[in-house]
Amino acid sequence: MHSGRRRRRALTEKRESPWSHRSFPEAAKELLADSQIRRNVRHATNVIQAKRNRVVAELEDWEQLREAGAAIRAHALEYLDNYLVQFEENCTRAGGHVHWARDAAEANGIILDLLRRHAAKEVIKIKTMTSEEIGLNRNLEAHGIHPHETDLAELIIQLGHDKPSHFVVPALHKNRQQVREIFQREMNLPDLGEKPEDLASAARAYLREKYLRIKVAISGANFLVAENGAVCIVESEGNGRMCLTLPDVLISLVGIEKVIPRHRDLEVFLQTLPRSATGERMNPYNSIWSGVHAGDGPKEFHVVLLDNGRSPILADSEARQTLQCIRCGACLNACPVYHQTGGHAYESVYPGPIGAILTPQLHQMQEGRTLPYASSLCGACYEVCPVKINIPEVLIHLRSKVVQKDQKTIAGRLGLWNMGMQAAAFLLADADRFSMAQHLGQIGQKVVVSQNGFIERLPLMLSGWTQTRDLRPLPAQSFRDWWAEREKAKKNYASHETIKRNDTKELGDAGKH
Amino acid sequence: MPESIDARTAILSSIRTALGASSRPDTATIDASYSALSRRYKREGALQSEALLGLFTHRLIEYDAGVTRIARGQIAVEVARILTERKRMRIGIPGGLPSAWLPAGFDFQNAEHYSEHQLDELDGVLTGCTVACAETGSIVLQTGAAQGQRILTLVPDYHLCVVLAEQVVETVPECFARLGSTATLPTTIFSGPSATADIEMTRIKGVHGPRFLDVLLAM
Amino acid sequence: MLVSLFITCYNDTLFPETGKAVVRVLERLGHTIEFRREQTCCGQMHWNTGYLREAIPIIRHFVNVYRDAETVVAPSSSCVSMMRDHYRKAAELAQDTKLAAEVEMLLPRVYEFTEFLVKKLGVEDVGATFAHKVTYHTSCHSQRSLHLGDIPIRLLKRVRSLELLPLENPQECCGFGGTFSIKNADVSSAMLADKVRTVLNTGAEVCTAVDNSCLMHIYGSLHRQRTFVRTAHIAEVLACTAGGDGGVH
Numbered sequence: 001m002h003s004g005r006r007r008r009r010a011l012t013e014k015r016e017s018p019w020s021h022r023s024f025p026e027a028a029k030e031l032l033a034d035s036q037i038r039r040n041v042r043h044a045t046n047v048i049q050a051k052r053n054r055v056v057a058e059l060e061d062w063e064q065l066r067e068a069g070a071a072i073r074a075h076a077l078e079y080l081d082n083y084l085v086q087f088e089e090n091c092t093r094a095g096g097h098v099h100w101a102r103d104a105a106e107a108n109g110i111i112l113d114l115l116r117r118h119a120a121k122e123v124i125k126i127k128t129m130t131s132e133e134i135g136l137n138r139n140l141e142a143h144g145i146h147p148h149e150t151d152l153a154e155l156i157i158q159l160g161h162d163k164p165s166h167f168v169v170p171a172l173h174k175n176r177q178q179v180r181e182i183f184q185r186e187m188n189l190p191d192l193g194e195k196p197e198d199l200a201s202a203a204r205a206y207l208r209e210k211y212l213r214i215k216v217a218i219s220g221a222n223f224l225v226a227e228n229g230a231v232c233i234v235e236s237e238g239n240g241r242m243c244l245t246l247p248d249v250l251i252s253l254v255g256i257e258k259v260i261p262r263h264r265d266l267e268v269f270l271q272t273l274p275r276s277a278t279g280e281r282m283n284p285y286n287s288i289w290s291g292v293h294a295g296d297g298p299k300e301f302h303v304v305l306l307d308n309g310r311s312p313i314l315a316d317s318e319a320r321q322t323l324q325c326i327r328c329g330a331c332l333n334a335c336p337v338y339h340q341t342g343g344h345a346y347e348s349v350y351p352g353p354i355g356a357i358l359t360p361q362l363h364q365m366q367e368g369r370t371l372p373y374a375s376s377l378c379g380a381c382y383e384v385c386p387v388k389i390n391i392p393e394v395l396i397h398l399r400s401k402v403v404q405k406d407q408k409t410i411a412g413r414l415g416l417w418n419m420g421m422q423a424a425a426f427l428l429a430d431a432d433r434f435s436m437a438q439h440l441g442q443i444g445q446k447v448v449v450s451q452n453g454f455i456e457r458l459p460l461m462l463s464g465w466t467q468t469r470d471l472r473p474l475p476a477q478s479f480r481d482w483w484a485e486r487e488k489a490k491k492n493y494a495s496h497e498t499i500k501r502n503d504t505k506e507l508g509d510a511g512k513h
Numbered sequence: 514m515p516e517s518i519d520a521r522t523a524i525l526s527s528i529r530t531a532l533g534a535s536s537r538p539d540t541a542t543i544d545a546s547y548s549a550l551s552r553r554y555k556r557e558g559a560l561q562s563e564a565l566l567g568l569f570t571h572r573l574i575e576y577d578a579g580v581t582r583i584a585r586g587q588i589a590v591e592v593a594r595i596l597t598e599r600k601r602m603r604i605g606i607p608g609g610l611p612s613a614w615l616p617a618g619f620d621f622q623n624a625e626h627y628s629e630h631q632l633d634e635l636d637g638v639l640t641g642c643t644v645a646c647a648e649t650g651s652i653v654l655q656t657g658a659a660q661g662q663r664i665l666t667l668v669p670d671y672h673l674c675v676v677l678a679e680q681v682v683e684t685v686p687e688c689f690a691r692l693g694s695t696a697t698l699p700t701t702i703f704s705g706p707s708a709t710a711d712i713e714m715t716r717i718k719g720v721h722g723p724r725f726l727d728v729l730l731a732m
Numbered sequence: 733m734l735v736s737l738f739i740t741c742y743n744d745t746l747f748p749e750t751g752k753a754v755v756r757v758l759e760r761l762g763h764t765i766e767f768r769r770e771q772t773c774c775g776q777m778h779w780n781t782g783y784l785r786e787a788i789p790i791i792r793h794f795v796n797v798y799r800d801a802e803t804v805v806a807p808s809s810s811c812v813s814m815m816r817d818h819y820r821k822a823a824e825l826a827q828d829t830k831l832a833a834e835v836e837m838l839l840p841r842v843y844e845f846t847e848f849l850v851k852k853l854g855v856e857d858v859g860a861t862f863a864h865k866v867t868y869h870t871s872c873h874s875q876r877s878l879h880l881g882d883i884p885i886r887l888l889k890r891v892r893s894l895e896l897l898p899l900e901n902p903q904e905c906c907g908f909g910g911t912f913s914i915k916n917a918d919v920s921s922a923m924l925a926d927k928v929r930t931v932l933n934t935g936a937e938v939c940t941a942v943d944n945s946c947l948m949h950i951y952g953s954l955h956r957q958r959t960f961v962r963t964a965h966i967a968e969v970l971a972c973t974a975g976g977d978g979g980v981h
Contacts (some may be wrong), residue, residue: 058557072550080528152711176712204721207721212633228696236720237707238667238721287699287701307524313531314528314532
């Protein structure tokens, strides 16, 4: 294909993206006002966190598992070209077909071609964030093919015309009453109860007919194994197993970073992933297969390897660790920012701390520029990450990229933040300048100090602080001035003592005479 | 598909450029790097057989599975007892299931080549397994003798699984070590009945897979 | 022992009482304090906001000031974690091998205040008396970067007459995060509201921590809400003695 055409298609794709492009603070403000979402998110993350902490504490070798997981993932990325080629060879040998897609448009094109070849009008899908990333459902619908989400949470999202807010539990922002309303309306079940059991049964009945009828399925994958071409999918409900075994044709759309070297490496990730993701010791179902197997499962199997902005991330040795992610979502559940806003504020398929570093990089820092700042750098994400991605470190690294990019423009250089930081850097690099600034501040602050002696309103970019917080004014004397005074007093005292002592001595000496 | 070959070259070259190496390392270098990876986690369990089976039982019960410990010679008797209790008569079985496990008086059907619709008609399924992991309460099924193809244990609503004591290992790495030679067979590692926690994080049993699981642990 | 006090730029400017309290505690334990007046800042604000290049002269300045210090003590876990977590990378970024070597030499001699008391001096009872209900806020850097664990709690438990009340969700951030509190003021305020609720729920009169940055943030809301709960750096609590002045403002 001509690259011009490809680029145009990519642009169209971008415009069609379901995610608008507000800044994180803007989007967060709106979500903070939704107390229902906040309560739902808070409840769900508290429950998962507690379960996760309990099952992680059971394993005495948790830190060693994290270390091994990080090492294996980093190694796989370092030799990614080699392992992808190995996977392709082995998957093909086992009867699978491997396709490569540079971007969302290419991946959509490949999948559409395959579906057309099988004259598919409907497909069943296992939850895959990668398909959200390329806007697959919208694209299929635009071409007259109806995708049915089979994961309970994704079904709730699809029927509710909503967006996922978490990549393990995409509908955690909905409570049972809201789910019931959606199912009542969309499944035409006016008498449906609101117990989770009722809702799950409704989904079982709704989907069972589709599993038995629809002959093409689309999935993502948790891991690709290079040495034997195996694919591994971890799930809970059995909807995954249905999609992986009942249809005649299976298409797995997978990011290129998902490959691991050997089968035995799964012994690490199948311990760390479920414990981190859902707080289970092992997921109810893990499926592992390679290619096609006579008499068992699909007759045709395709893997679409998707780049879509991943490969350039490898060039940044500092940020490359972002691609180690195994999508457990533990960092979302641990994040105090995510607790407040939920996933939608990130305006990306990948929310939370990992999304804050992954999203802007997938877009070469052209989009999601406020995301690296959507963190208090508290470090809770790094602490729980099962593959030890140092998210705070990468956040700072990406902030520096944003800053440097801004500084290349005149507007950026003259912006308040840049000017303020440059001035502060100048003052803080020398004690005399710093001390002078302290004195100026002590005098200058008088204009902002209220009658009660506190600062209740600050101007410009600092106004965000005083929105909900008062500020104690600078005390009249800095520590360094206090210390100088004390030293001086000590010296005076000491020299006074010396004089006294000398006097006494002289007196004494004199007395001898 | 020329487009696809083109994308392949482009992606691989983009990766190589990003990794910053003009010539990529050879297999020996990569293997050496792989062998040097940190693997200080626990590989072998330390539990003696009684404690090991106790742990496995405990984990399964936590998943809401029924577990009965039985003598090796009693499998058929116990299968009869439990199927009667569960009121399940039409039971699918995979090829290669020991006939000694099958009591009289039930409708056991070789479901090896059953369609999903035929499977949907069954009351349940009886299988063996490849290996089981005590620490996580997981059972591994691989396409083959006494386990059948994957949909056999997926579509029916009830699964009765016979696990032999010597098939139980303690840790996940021990489990994978046993799977080494059959790694490319379609494999399902399952832990309890189908479940979801998608609604308010409440774990509920049974969405699409079998909603009921009984395990006979044969000594 | 000769202890070189790194007061940190914001304590110097905004919380001089904390510095005085550190001096009082360490002198009471028989140590000599020096204050190098050339000191300014650790560079954290610039670094964490993404102004890495701008932070380097500040970092270099810090290393120059303390290069020959025997022991450096700072009443701020976030500043000490700035040094431990990022100074090596800063030296690398500056492509300055001399700075890198000096950082390696200096870092093992830099301590956070409570860490210094317990780990280096082996002291838990500093002879303090503080007749108030106190709750302890665990700052993020103290737990996740410095791994102080229960060190501050152990110190507080040995303070006479002090009633320590546990805080709910101690592991959760107060929402300060430096420039985060300004750039994402709404989210930061929401996080703070949760934290302040847990502080008020304890019924404590004083909320303490090893970082004044968190305390400034928490107090900002406590004061706005017109509560009577005060905040005080742990050094100020430990400085109080029976009959002595409170040291808590």
